[in-house]
Amino acid sequence: MSNDFYRLSILPNVAIVIKICRAYTNSQEDFEDYYQEVCLQIWRSKDNFHEQCEWSTWVYKISLNVCLTLLKKKKKNHQYFASDSLPEESMEESHAFADKSLNQLYDAIRQLSEIDRGVILLYLEEKSYQEIADIIGTNANNIGVRIKRIKERLKKILDGKIN
C-alpha cells in the first residue's frame, strides 16, 4: 500500500475505521490486527470502488465486513457459538479511550450482537436510515425500530453506570 493511498484515502476516514474496529475487539492487540486488516482490505478493494456511493460509505462497508469476518473466524477458532453474547474475557472493562463514559458505552456496545453493533455505530455517526440499510444490507423500514430496540438494550446495560 503506498503512503499516498494511506494518507489520502484512509487517514481522512481513519475515525470510522477506529470506531468500528474498537466495537468488535476486546484488546489492543486485536484492535491493531483488525485495523491493519481493514486498511489492507480497503487498499485491495480500491479498484472495485466506482463512486456508487461516497468513499466514506465504502470505508464503512469494508470496515464492517472485515470486522464481522474476523470476528466469525475468531469465534470459529475458539469454538464459541453463542451469537448474542461474548466470552467472559470480553466483559472486562476497557480503557481504550480517555473518556470513562465512552469506554462504558463501548463495553455495552460490545455486548450487542454483531449486526446490532454495526447499526448503532452507524446511527451514532449520524448516518440516515437509508444509508444504514445500504451499508448493512437490509431494509430501511426496519432500521428505526431496530435502533429503538438497541438503544433500550444499551440503556438497560448502562443503567446506573453512567451519570
Add this chain to the structure above:
Amino acid sequence: MEKSIETIWNKGFLDSDTLVVPKLNNLYNKKSKTITDKLKRMMKINIYVIIIFAILNLGLYAALGTPYAGAFIFFLLMGVCWKSMRQAKTMKNIDTSLSSYEYLKSFDSWLKIAISNSTKVMRFFYPLVFLAALMPIVHAMKSGEVTNAAILNSGFHLIYGIPTFAWIIAIVIAVLMFVFGGKIYNWDVNLVYKRVFIKLENMIAEMKELRNE
C-alpha cells in the same frame, strides 16, 4: 442528569486525541506466521495419519493372509514419513530474522524443493505400493478352490499360478505409475494442501505488489 448515548458518543470523540491511529507496520507479520504454522501443522498431521494408516494396513494385510506384502507397504510408508520428517528439519534453516516477505519467499522456495525431492521418491513409491496391494488378490485367487481351478483350466500361460497377461497388465500399470508418478504426487499433495498453497502464493504476490507501489 443522565446522558444519552448520543451525548456520550459525541462528547467522547470531541477530543482529537481520543482516536489514536495505530501504526501500519509489520502488516503481514502475524499472517505469515499463521500460514506457515498452519502448513507445518498440516504436515505433522499428515505424517501421523500415514503412521496410523501403515499400522492398520499391516494388520489388514496379515488378516488377508499376506503379511509380507503388509510389512512391505508398512516399511515403504515409514520410509515416506522418515523422509518427510528429515525434510521438515531443514525448515529450521530458514532465517526467521528476515522480513515477512523475504521469510515467506524463503518458505515457498523450501516448499518447492521439498515437493520436488518427494516427487522423486514417490515415483517409486506408487508402483511398489500398487504391486504390493495386488498381493491379497493374488493370494485370494490362489487359495480359493473355484478360482484356482478356473485359472488352471483356462489354458493361459501362468506365472506363480496367475495368468501371465495379468502380470503384464499389472506391470504396465506400475510402469505408468512410475512415469506419471510426479503428476499423481502433485494431485495427491494438492488434494490436501491446495488451499493453503494458493493462500501462500496470493499472500506473496500481494506483498510484492505492496512493496512495489
